Amino acid sequence: MTPEISAGTATGGKTPVVIRLLVLATFVVILNETIMINAIPRLMEDLHVTERSAQWVSTAFMLTMAAVIPVTGWFLQRVTTRQAYAIAMGVFLAGTALSAIAPNFAILLVGRIVQAGGTAVMMPLLMTTLMTVVAEHDRGRVMGNVTLAISVAPAMGPVISGLVLQIASWRWLFVLVLPIAGVVTFFGLRQLENVGEPQTGSIDWASVVFAALGFGSLVYGLSKFETGHATTPILIAVAGLALVAVFVLRQLQLQRNGSPLLDLRVLLAGTYTKALILMSVAFMAMLGSMILLPLYLQNLRGLSPLQTGLLVMPGGLAMGLLGPTVGRIFDKFGGRVLVIPGSIGVSVALAGFAFISMSIPYAALLGLHILLMISLAAAFTPVFTLGLGALPPHLYSHGSSMLGTLQQVAAAFGTALVVTVMSTRSESLIESGTGPKEALLSGMKLAFGLSAVLSLVVIVMAVLLPNRAPAPEESDEHGLTVEDELALETAPKLVKD
Template sequence: MHTESGSASPQSAQLGNVKRLPILISLIIGAFFSILNETLLNIAFPQLVTELNVSASTLQWLATGYMLVVAVLIPASALLVQWFTTRQMFLGAMIVFSLGTLICGIAPGFSVLLIGRLLQAAGTGLMMPVLMNTILLLYPPEKRGAAMGSIGLVIMFAPAIGPTLSGLILESLHWRWLFYLVLPFAIFSIVFAFIYLKNVSQPSKPKVDVLSILLSTIGFGGIVFGFSSSGEGQAGWSSPQVYGSVLLGAIALLLFVFRQLRMEEPLLDLRAFKYPMFSQTAIMMIIMMMTLFSTMVLLPFLFQGALGMSVYASGLLLLPGSLLNGLVSPVTGKLFDRFGPRALIIPGTAILSIVMWFFTQVTIQTTQTTLLILHICLMIAISMVMMPIQTNGLNQLPRRYYPHGTAILNTISQVAGAIGVAFFISVMASGQQRFLEQSTDPTSPVQLAESVVAGVHNAFFIGFGFAVAAFIFALFTKRAQAPEE
C-alpha cells in the first residue's frame, strides 16, 4: 500500500486544476447505458424463446451470465484501477461494452448473443468501480453528496427504467433495436470521454496475486450462479447444481477472506471493515439491494399474474416511480452535504418500512392508483437511503482504501441483488403453491390470481422485516469524518 501514499500529495495538487463537470458527465453517460442493459433485455425473453428456438432455462443465461461476469470482475477492479489510469479504464470498459452491444445486435443465434451479453457485462463490471473511485478522488468529503447523488441517478434510475423503455421499444420495433439504439450513445460516450475525461488517479501497480483472483472468481461466481439457478427447473434448492455451486462458492470465499487478511497488498483489502460506518453501510447495502431488486421482480408478477395487466401497462405503471427516483437522487445528495446522513437515512428507512407493510395488504381489488403511489413512495425512500449511506461509509475510509471500498460495496450490491431475486421468488413460489394445494379449484383463473397475491404477500412480509432491520441500523448512523492519511 505504500506505493499509493507516495503519490497522494502531488496528485491532490493536480486535481485542484481539473474541471470536474466534464469528467462527471463523461462517466455518467457511459455508466447509464452500460447499467441500463442489465434489465433492458429481460422483457424480451418470451419473444427470444420463440425466435432463437431455445428453452426458457437456456435463455436465462443471458441474465445469469450477465450477473456472473459483473460479480466476478468487480473484486478484481480494485487491482485494475491501481494498474491503469482513469482514461484507460473508462475507455477500455466502454469499448468492450460497445463491441458486445454490436455483437448482440447482429447475433445470428443464441450462442453469439450470449457472447455479446458477456462482453457487455465485462464493460459494466469495470465501469462501476471506476465511476465511484473517480468521484472519491475528485471531490472532497463535504461536496461528495451532490456528486454521488448524480451517480445515484445512474445506479438507481437506469436499471429501474430498463423494463419500461424496452417495453416501449418492443411495442413497435424488433428486439435487435434494444441494442441498435444503445450503440450510438455508447460510441458518443467514448468520443466525449476521449476529449474531456482527464486522469484523476496515479497507477501504483501493486503485485498481482493470481490465487486471490481465482478464489474471488470461484467464490462470488459460485454464489451468484447458485442463487440465480435456484429458480430454474423443478428441483430448485434440491438440485446438486444449485447447492453445490453455493457451497463451493462459500468455501472459496472463506479462503479468499483468510488470504486477504494475511497479505500486505491484498486484492480486496477487507481491513476497510474496521471503520464502523463503512461496515454499517455494507450491511444496509445488502438489505437495500435485496429489497430493490426483489421488488422489481415481484411487482411485475403481481401486476401481470394477479391483476391481469399487460407487460406494456406494467412498465408504464412503474415509470413515474423510476423517473422520480432518478430526479430525487441529486437532491438527496445535496441535502446530505448540508444536513448529514441521519436526516435522510432515518426517515427514508421509516418510509420504506411503511410502504413494505402496505404491500403486504395488497389484494386483487387494489387499484392501480394505489399501487402507483406505493411504488413512487418506495423509490423515493430508496433514493433517500442508498447513495447517502454509501457516501457516508466511503467518507470514513482513508484515501488508500478508496479502490477497495468501492469494489467491496459494488460486489456486495451485485451479489445481494442476485440473492434477493432468487430468495424472494422462491418465497413467492412456495406461498403460491401452498395456496393452490388448499384451493378447491386450483385451475380457476380467480384462484390462480389469488395464489399470486398470496405468494407476493409472503415475500413482502419478509421484505417488511428487512426494512425494519434497516430502520434499526439507521438509528445508529453517525456522520463519518475522513481520517488523517
Template sequence: MQMDNNKTATAVASSEIKAMPIIISFLIAGFIGLFSETALNIALQNIIQNFGITPSTAQWLTTGYLLTLGVLVPVSGLIMQWFTTRQLFLTSLVFSIIGTLIAALAPSFAVLLVARIVQAIGTALLLPLMFNTILNIIPPHRRGKAMGLIGLVIMFAPAVGPTVSGLIIDKLTWHWIFWFSLPFLVIALVFGAFFMQNVTTLTKPKIDILSIILSTLGFGGVVYGFSHAGEGGGWSDPIVIIALAVGALSLILFSVRQVRMQQPMMNLNAFRYPMFVIGLVLILVSMMVMLSSMILLPLYLQTALAMTPLTAGLILLPGGVINGLLSPVMGGLFDKFGPRFLVTPGLILVTAAMFGFSTISLETSTGFIVGLLIVLMIGISMIMMPAQTNGLNQLPPSLYPDGTAIMNTLQQVAGAIGTAVAISIMTAGQNGYLEDAANPKDPQTMLQAFTEGVQNSFIFGIIIAIIGVVVSFFIRRVKVEHQEN
C-alpha cells in the same frame, strides 16, 4: 487504444483536472449501461416466449450479469492501481459496445446470455472506476451533491428503461432495445476519448494469482449457489449445497490471505472503519430490496394482471423518475445535515412499501401499485447515496480503490442473492398453493397461485428492510480529518 507509458501514467495536477467533463463522461456511460439492464427486465416475458424458456431460466439474464460483476469487481481495486483512469474508461466502453452488439444480433438465449456477460465486464470496470474517480476529484464537503448527480443517472436510467422498452416491444422486437443503446455507447466512447483525464497515480502492486482464484471461487460460488436454488434446484439440491460450501470456504480463505499479505489484492482494513461497515450494510439492504422488487413487479404486472409491456413500463416509471430527481436533493441535504435524518426515515418508508406490496392481489388497483413504488423509491433515494458517501468519507485516500471495490462487489452479490431468493420464494409459494388447490390447472387458480408466490417474496423484503432500520440507528456523520490527494 494507445497505452500510457510509466512516465505519463500518473495523475494530472489537481489544478488541471476538469471535473465536470469527467463526470459527464461517466454519466453518459453509466446511464446506458443501467438503462439496458432494466429495459431487459420488462422484455423477459417476450424473451421467454421467443426462446421457449421458463421464467427461472430467463432470470439468468439478470443473475448471470450480476454474477459476472461479483466475480470481476473484487479485482477492480487491483486493476485501478495498474491502469490509468483513461485506459480503464475506454476499455469498459469497448466491452459494453461489443456486448450490446452481440445482444442486438442474438439468435438464441445462449448467445444473449453471453452478450450480457460481455456487457457486465464493461460495467465491472466502469462502476468502481466512477466512484473512485469522484472520491479523488471532489472534496468531501461537496461529495454529497456529486454523488447525488451520479444517483440521478443511476436511478433515472433504470426508471426510463422499462417504459422505453415497452414502447420498443409494442412496435418492434426486443432486439431493438440494444440497437437503441448502441449509438449512445459510441457517443460515450468518443466523449471520453476527448475529455477523460488520469486522476490517480499508479502503484502497480504485485498480482497474487491465488487471491484472484479464491475471490472468483468465493463470490462466484455464493452467487451461483443462490441462483441455482432460485432457478428451481431447491435448497437441498447437491449442486446448491456444494456451490455455497465452496463459495463460503473460499471467501474465508481469501479473507485470511488478504489480512496476512503485505500488499493484498483487496485491503480489508476498510472494515476497521465503523461508518464504512454500517454504510455497506445499508447499501446491501437497499440493493436486495430494490432489485428483488424490480424483477417481481414486471412479472406480476404482466402475468397476474395481464398488462402489456408498455403499460407495465408506464406503471414503473413514476417511482424511478422521482427517485432519480430526488437523488441530487438528498445529496445536498446530506452535505448540510449528514446521514442520520435521511437514512432511518428512508428505511421506514421502504419497510412500509414492502408491507403494502405483500398485500397485492388480482384485484389490486394500478394506482395503489404506483403509489407504493413511489414510496419505495423515495425511501431508497434517502438511503443509497447518503449511506455510501458517508461510509467512503471515513476511509483514508489510500483505501479508496479498495473501499469502492468492496462496496461495488457486495452490492452485486447482494443484488444477485436478493433476486434469486425472491424468485425462489415466489416459485415455492406458487407450487405450494397449487398442491392444495382443488383444480390446479384452472387458469384463475394458476394466476392466484402466482400472486400468492409474489406476496411471499415481498414478506422476505419486509424482513430485510426491518434489519436495515435497526442498523440505521447506529449511523453518524463522518468528520473527514485525513488529507485529500
C-alpha cells in the same frame, strides 16, 4: 489511483467534468443490465431456444458482474483514469456490437458477457474518482448525480425495451445503444483527465480464480433457487460460499505480505461496515420488490410488460431526479435527517405491499412504489457518501469494489428469498384446495411482508450511522485506524526486507 493529483476537483459548487462524463457513461452501460427482460419471448422464437436458456442473457450478465467487480479494486489502482475508461467502454462497445449481429444464441450470450465485463468496471471507477476529486463538503450533491445514473437506468431498461419491441426486433436494443455509447466514449476520451497516478504491483491469479468462481457460483446458485428443484442450486451456492471463504483467507494473507485483490481492511472502518450492511439489505429489499411487483401486475392483473414498465417508471424517475436534491440536503444537514426517515419509508412501503389485493387501485400501487423509490433515494446517496468517506483515499477503489460485489450478491439473495417464500406459500395453499390465483396472491403478500421485516435492519443501521463520516485518521472501536493497521501489518515485511 491515488489522490495526489486532483484534476477537475469540484469548486464553486460545480460538478467536475470528469464526474459528469463518468456518470453519463455509467448510465449507458447500466441501462443494459435490465434492457433484455422483456425480450425473452422474442429470443425464444427467433433463436429457437427454451425459456430457461433465454433467461441466460440476464443471468450471464449478472454472473459476470459478480465475478469481475472484485478485481476492479486492484485494477483501478494499476491504471490511469483514461486507461480504465477506455478499456471499460471499449469492452462494452465490443460486446454490444457482437450482441447486435449475433447469428445464434451462443454468440449473443458471449456478447452479453463481454458487455457485462465493461459495465463491471464503470461503477467502481465512478465512485473512486468521485471520492478523490470532490471536496468532502460537496460530495453529497455530486453523489446525488450518481444516484440518478444507478437508479434511473435499471428502471428505464424494461420501459425502453418494451417500446422498442413493439415496433422492432430485439437486435435494435443493441443497435440503438451502440452509437450512443460510441459518442459517449469519443467525447469522454477527448475531455477526460487522469486522476492520480497508477501504482505498480503484480496480480495474484489465485485470488482472481477464487473470486470469479466463488462469487459467480454463489450468485448463480441463489438466482436459480426454486422450491422443489433446489438441491443443485443449494450445492452450487454452498460451494460458492466455500470458495468465497478461501478468497477471504487469501486476501488476509496478502494484506501481510503482498498486494490483495480486494483489501478487506475497509471493514475496519466501522462507519463503512454499517453503511455496507444497510446498502446490502436495502438493495435486497429493492430487488425483491422489483421481482414481485411485475409478477403481480402481469400474472394476476393481466398487464403487458410495457404497461408494467410504464407503471413502475415514475418511481424510478422520482428516485433518480431527487438524487441531487437529497445530496444538497446531506451536504447542509448531514445524513441522519435523510437516512432515518428514508429507512422508515422503505419499511412502510414494503408493509403496504403486503396488503395488496386483486382489486387494489393502480394509483395505490403507484403511490407505494414511488414511496419506496423516494425512501431509497433518501438513504442511498448519504450512505454511499458516509461509507466511502470513512475510508482513507488509498482504499476508495477497494471500498467501491466491495460495495458493488455485495450488491450483486444481495440482489441474487433477495430474489431467491422472495421467490422461495412466494412459491412455498402458494404451493401449500394449492395443495389444500385454494385457487391458483388466490394462492399466488397470498404467497406474494407473505414475501412482501418478509421483506418488510428484513427492512427493519435498515432502520437499525440508519440509527447507528453517524451524521457525518468520521475522518479516516480517527480510531475505530478497536483503537486503531485503518492506516495504523496498514502500518502494523507492513512493518514486519519492511524489517524483513
